[in-house]
Amino acid sequence: xxxxxxxxxxxxxxxxxxxxxxxxxxxxxxxxxxxxxxxxxxxxxxxxxxxxxxxxxxxxxxxxxxxxxxxxxxxxxxxxxxxxxxxxxxxxxxxxxxxxxxxxxxxxxxxxxxxxxxxxxxxxxxxxxxxxxxxxxxxxxxxxxxxxxxxxxxxxxxxxxxxxxxxxxxxxxxxxxxxxxxxxxxxxxxxxxxxxxxxxxxxxxxxxxxxxxxxxxxxxxxxxxxxxxxxxxxxxxxxxxxxxxxxxxxxxxxxxxxxxxxxxxxxxxxxxxxxxxxxxxxxxxxxxxxxxxxxxxxxxxxxx
Numbered sequence: 001x002x003x004x005x006x007x008x009x010x011x012x013x014x015x016x017x018x019x020x021x022x023x024x025x026x027x028x029x030x031x032x033x034x035x036x037x038x039x040x041x042x043x044x045x046x047x048x049x050x051x052x053x054x055x056x057x058x059x060x061x062x063x064x065x066x067x068x069x070x071x072x073x074x075x076x077x078x079x080x081x082x083x084x085x086x087x088x089x090x091x092x093x094x095x096x097x098x099x100x101x102x103x104x105x106x107x108x109x110x111x112x113x114x115x116x117x118x119x120x121x122x123x124x125x126x127x128x129x130x131x132x133x134x135x136x137x138x139x140x141x142x143x144x145x146x147x148x149x150x151x152x153x154x155x156x157x158x159x160x161x162x163x164x165x166x167x168x169x170x171x172x173x174x175x176x177x178x179x180x181x182x183x184x185x186x187x188x189x190x191x192x193x194x195x196x197x198x199x200x201x202x203x204x205x206x207x208x209x210x211x212x213x214x215x216x217x218x219x220x221x222x223x224x225x226x227x228x229x230x231x232x233x234x235x236x237x238x239x240x241x242x243x244x245x246x247x248x249x250x251x252x253x254x255x256x257x258x259x260x261x262x263x264x265x266x267x268x269x270x271x272x273x274x275x276x277x278x279x280x281x282x283x284x285x286x287x288x289x290x291x292x293x294x295x296x297x298x299x300x301x302x303x304x
Contacts, residue, residue: 002078003176004065006114006192007199009040010157010213011051011061011093011106012258019257020052026233027215027254027262028149028226035092042151042215047115049154050213053092058258059300060159060210062106063200064096065175065192069111072097082174102170103162103208104303109175117153126219149226151215155265156198158212160205160298164188167202179277181246183284189246197247197269209300212253212261216268220250223264227252239295240264242288246280251288259299 014020017038021031029049030041040050053061067075075097079086087098089108096110126144127135161167168188171177177190180198189198203211217223220241227240239261240252249268253261284291 001176002067002071002075003178004067004109004192006066006195007154007156008064008066008108008110008112008114009048009050009154010063010210011053012210013053013055013057013059013061014258015054015056015058017052017054023235023257024050024052026230026235028151028217028229029215037092042153044150045115045117045153047112049215051093057301058260059303060105060208062090062093062098062108063157063159064108064110066114067109067111069113072109072111075109079174084174101174102166105159105208107175126221145221146225147222148229149217149222149264151217151264153216155196155214155216155268156200157210157214158187158201158203160207160209160211160300161188161202162204162206162208164202164204171200180271180275181277182279183246184279184281187246187284191271191275194272195270197271203296205296205298207298207300207302209298210260211296211298212263214249214251214263214265217264217266219266223250223252223266226264227254230254237292239292240288242285244285245282246284248286251285253295255294259297261295 020038024031024040030043032039038052039048042049084099089098096108098108100106129136171190177192177200180189180191182188187203189201192199235254238254243250247268249265251263251265253263256262
């Protein structure tokens with residue numbers, strides 16, 4: 001069965017590219033203008049991770065997934081065999097196959113190579129001492145713990161869905177995503193094969209939209225420094241620091257200027273094809289501050 005290789009990038013329509021550039025730059029990402037759009041990348045990684053397009057209101061524009069090189073004809077036959085209608089590519093984003101999912105979200109399959117991740121070097125990750133497991137000697141960690149965050153990659157994203165079961169079934173049948181775990185009635189997490197516990201998922205709402213994008217950083221220090229940096233820039237409404245249940249990652253979320261969320265994340269569970277998905281009755285975090293009242297509110301305008 002065909003299966004996408006992973007998440008490439010997401011597209012957002014926003015009222016102001018200048019606002020988007022300021023926000024993503026402060027978050028620790030690298031932005032550049034291209035073809036009347038704003039392209040967002042991680043420092044040291046040559047791959048678009050988000051594309052911002054200007055429009056009257058904020059909305060999720062599209063989600064792009066990577067497929068194997070030279071496999072687009074096979075994907076086209078697969079999609080057409082499922083009755084999926086292919087669309088012309090947007091003028092600013094040529095290439096690949098474009099179509100809408102069962103709820104109207106625009107999807108893009110591209111046979112682009114996934115960019116090599118920047119290695120966690122001496123300026124990215126630090127050894128931790130615990131008991132008799134001593135890895136850091138004659139080094140004062142506090143002198144380097146205030147480094148600004150440098151997200152390494154876009155790890156995953158969650159979107160809103162009117163029917164979690166239908167969305168899970170659609171993305172499994174169409175893109176080959178596999179269920180990782182569910183919190184019953186609250187969240188569905190899916191993977192693209194061995195690697196991160198999840199690369200995509202769904203939360204319930206009355207209409208589609210972006211809930212959050214998640215960006216991997218080196219460690220808990222960079223999460224905390226990111227939260228502090230964003231708060232100093234006026235983006236203080238968030239949720240964290242905490243450790244999630246499903247996926248197990250450390251997290252801190254910040255609300256973006258348009259009502260969605262963006263997450264600093266580290267220490268995600270790694271799974272193989274032997275992983276057994278589960279249905280859980282559990283909270284979204286093992287430990288954290290109280291979740292904000294508007295955390296699962298879809299603030300995108302309903303269309304259609």
